[in-house]
Amino acid sequence: MSRLNPYLSAVQLTQSSQGFSVYYQQRLILQHNTENPCLWVGCGAADIDMFRGNFSIKDKLNEKIALSKARVRECPEGWLVDFSRGDSIRATLQIGVDEAGRLVLNLHNEDQQHNRIWLRLAANPEDHIYGCGEQFSYFDLRGKPFPLWTSEQGVGRNKNSYVTWQADCKENAGGDYYWTFFPQPTFVSTQKYYCHVDSSCYMNFDFSAPDYHELALWENQATLRFECADSYIALLEKLTALLGRQPELPDWVYDGVTLGIQGGTDVCQQKLDTLRQAGVKVNGIWAQDWSGIRMTSFGKRVMWNWKWDSDNYPQLDSRIKQWKEEGVQFLAYINPYVASDKDLCAEAAQKGYLAKDAAGGDYLVEFGEFYGGVVDLTNPEAYTWFKDVIKTNMVELGCSGWMADFGEYLPTDTFLHNGVSAEIMHNAWPALWAKCNYEALQETGKLGELMYFMRAGYTGSQRYSTMMWAGDQNVDWSLDDGLASVVPAALSLGMTGHGLHHSDIGGYTTLFDMKRSKELLLRWCDFSAFTPMMRTHEGNRPGDNWQFDSDAETIAHFARMTTIFTTLKPYLRQAVAQNAATGLPVMRPLFLHYEDDAHTYTLKYQYLLGQDLLVAPVYEQGRDEWSLYLPEDNWVNMWTGETCRGGEVTVTAPLGKPPVFWRAQSEWAPLFASLRTI
Template identity: 40%
Template sequence: MSDAFPQQQGVSGFVAKGSVGVTGRFVVAGPEDKGGGFDLLLGDRVILRHRVEAPAFRIAKGNPSVTMVRGNFRMEDAPSDERALRYMVLPQAAMTRIGWADGIAGNLDKGFVFLSDSPDGPPLLDLFFTLDMSLFNANGRDPSFDRISVDWVVEPNTMVWGGGEQMSHLALNGRNFPMWTSEPGVGREPGTALTDVMSADGSFAGGDFWTTNYPQPTMIFSGGHAVQIENSCYTELDLTSAGRATTRLWTGSADFALFVGRDVADLVGQLARDAGQRPALPDWTAGGAIVGLKDGGNSFERLEKIIAAGAAVAGLWCEDWVGIRQTSFGRRLFWDWQWNAARYPNLPERIAELKARGIRFLGYVNPYLAVDGPQYAEAEQLGYLALKQDSDEPFAVDFGEFGAGVVDFTNPAAAAWFAEEIIGKQMIDFGLDGWMADFGEYLPVDLRLHDGDPMEMHNRWPVLWAEVNHRAVASRGKTGEVVWFMRAGFTGVQAYCPLLWAGDQSVDFSRHDGIGTVITAALSSGLVGNAFSHSDVGGYTSLHGNIRTEELMMRWYELGAFSPVMRTHEGNRPDDNLQIDSTPDLLAGFVRWSRVHEALAPWIRHLRDEATTTGLPAQRALFLHYPDDRETFIIQDQYLYGAELMVAPVIEEGAVSRRVYLPGDSATVWRHVWSGEDRGPGWHVVVAPIGEPPVFYRPDTATAPLFASLKQVRDRQ
């Protein structure tokens, strides 16, 4: 039997979430399967295949071990009593109704399917398929079974993308990706000197290819469908076996949302809409670079020299506005979120003076409070901090040479207090027009929350943190005027956070932690509904003798200019590293590329509006516009900046040229911005000395004059 659920019984199929009219179907396998097979289809595409000899569902009892050291996690499990759920089991009435004497079917009246590990055994897992949202739930009947795994079909030649913000690999095929928000690590390549030395103390702080601030258990298939796990538990997306993608969840009940679209671009739009309407990116952020300085009162004098040199400046970002704490890691901040007058005298007047000139002031905040600060004492008195499991004392997280309390955002009163008293009064009312909303990954699993299990809340924590920021901005009527940016995330953060940044890259060209990873981060996060991403121009992490070179700074200028927001950072060890004003050449380079970024403001605003209407990100994987060109499927070191501009930053040390892929048909023309030379589709070796990153545009579009003007802007003295 291969019929879909009959219409008259109310389960003819379900419409996939946000779909374009393709109906999902549940198709029961024939009697040769001997007791329980079925297929789950979207249109004519089988996305899940369950057979007695090859079951798609398994359950087990978990035995986890979770270790955290300064935001770096080691997740281990030794599951027992694993059971393959091979058979469907149903009441005789349901079997008879569809013509089966030996019994394999679903409860057609209610959309239920029951699975067991034996033909005559009791049901162990209930599958419920909704009709309107294309959501299905897998619910275990025995609470001692707290592990569920599901195998999804990966057809030959199908590429799979997703996983949230990934920095090493855009395509998921062939690898296993744990979904757990954490510090990404330094180096992120075990076996290399920097990664190994960072992990030598047992902290596993070196990271790996899959460690990320922002995981999201979403898989996008090149055939035109997507699977999104709606749970926040620890999950693995395992694509190491040919023909299948295995999702393993540390839970006894799981929800899966299904999407189907005309192509991947349509899916990306659906995922963006499903996440919710994102806040707008303010106009002013496109009016030049945001200069990051953390030099106390001297920051203003340095900024004036940068402006006098001719730089286009939209904002001054001083993360040390709250004061500093010197540690062995470098110059860090004092985690008490209010103006430090000793470090920044007369700051309110300075902020007002800058704003009168069209330059905004930005600061810094994170969701933790230093135990030696006054805000910690206030939060403790109010009962707004997460507690130890075995006492009513606040839980202090080790952040490396100091401890901090966790403001418990599962307590509505605590979330409201932070939004109003900290961000609202101490930041927005004070005059800040933006900030870095840092961290969110560190929630330990061995503390006590006002509401919820820390194992389930850990991945949700960045979303709660984003909601607090969003709430504070909205309470002042500043949505679309204030910009704040996060590195941590999970499913749902898109509805609150207007801008991502790619985290704490090393100040180098390394494959898994250097400049190139910010491109992969922007492309991967864009696929799951995040419109705007950017990075610390110059990188951030400088340890064990790894310091910035002039070449790195110049190449990061080029990349930053073709990002929605261009923002510099002095890094964790500013005194050891080159800065944008360290030498005349570095300053001249910054001036040049800040002007280019400013010149692109009309295009950035167009991309912002396009993101609102279509859900497409500003920086796009090539296959979003060329879905039939398989050559584009694994390209992760160049991007379409909108549909009409191709950017291929130089991300290899010492390179003065690079290969660039230009997609299209025989009639397609791409024009090189700097030389005016036209090229057709295919691979090209493009000369790319410092100051001339490969950038191409479509000369047959209305925006061609804007792109053609960039050479003149770059060369203006």
């Protein structure tokens, strides 16, 4: 039979009396026989309940049926496999390649009574798995299931912790190891292939079994794409060619810390003056309360009416110009909802721009002692209107950036303009929100000059989100929700194709008697100096937290660490440019550059910043020394100048000198050596 695509030679399908196997570039991808089928279908009813972005998700599953019989037919595009069980239950799998040579599996469940699919991909027991979006508790995902649903990340995120138990008791907000703002149906195997599923339905990727990965999809069709490479760096280049890449950051991002300040124009000026006079390098002021404040029992909340509050911030327009002339940018805050008691919501409602409830009225979401309307971004007119809000109220005001918050709250029982089920649109919503911000910059000619940072994401965020931040960590030392959790979050996101990541210095969530300590803030500052962006946050209860200006010693610490950060500017800028050009993340797992070192595949709390800096943040309280692993190379201790060849090492790690090593052969060696004198 004549084949239409020359890339099909990379795919081999072999048959036996009991089934078939599919190989792609010598990797076994699918294996099916009557005793161990690769495909199931079933019927379920989703039971999804949302409370303030926290979701309780259950499946009322009526049946799960193995499709053990398979008939393979060749066709010009590849192969068509008919799966069946009995006379009425059927599904098809089309196997082919696309124009870029990727293996494509198109699954279609032809029985309309069934709305669930389970597909088992072949695996080896020794495989490691990475990706699935931003994962805070695990980097190597092997051995566990990972449900993929954008939501609040959860408070505590460990069902064995007291904090998580308290959050669950209060409002089901404790979360679990897999809760994440940014899930994505993409994983990378150490067989050096990636798998990406083109769907936004609820999914569960289960990597528990030794010889297969089971992908569960709450839909009756799906497209899977696979690609292989000889190295992980080349594989990420291929993945990001499919998904898109982030543009380079504005140059001002590397010029210091972005100070999270609330309280008005005069407070911003006073704090800015205090820090700059003490030698702190400041690139911007991020005032999330620029649109006003609402006080709740949770703490200080932003007024969700995306206009400059001139009462709280008098003369802000002229002050923004002054600050910009001094090299200090002004950043604001926005999210895709509008407070029900304010005029933007009234305008959106009058124009018919809000998502609807079952009765056809405007759907209002309870956000914690206030309600918000959901701007229906699937409505082209509403989408354009909201872009104009960004352009007029933020870009024209002179903002150099903003936090584009939320995106994960879309209720599944709302009704949207495009007619697509909100259950299907839920995961896609953060990327649509990112695209709205991206186009606002693009259409004003400000892309590359302005930036925004997001916590929620999905497939498409790679192309449309200029920067991610890790969300709302606790102001504590917990592994699952404190400083430590940011490292696997950045690494997993990098393996999913989004290579720009940072976090709130000191964390955000201050509940259940948590209080940010001075030590935690300083350790987080140390860590953030070796990321693509430094930015502080007061937290939801500022008075309970140690702040960047709480005493002279803290200010001096920020002065030193921001000087280190700005000194690294040319190195960071090169790493960010690599991410924009090839998809190679800025914060990298060690195995990207040390593939032959088996130990690097299990490390989740240390990383490479670019190729030449190895960083191992101190994430435990009261430590003055720290142990880490160095792959075999010539390494130089950043602070002592001592050299090491590799292996497990223990170093002194006082505040202000986090464990950092640089490659002796690096072209940046003179720059790194200069940091010892700061």
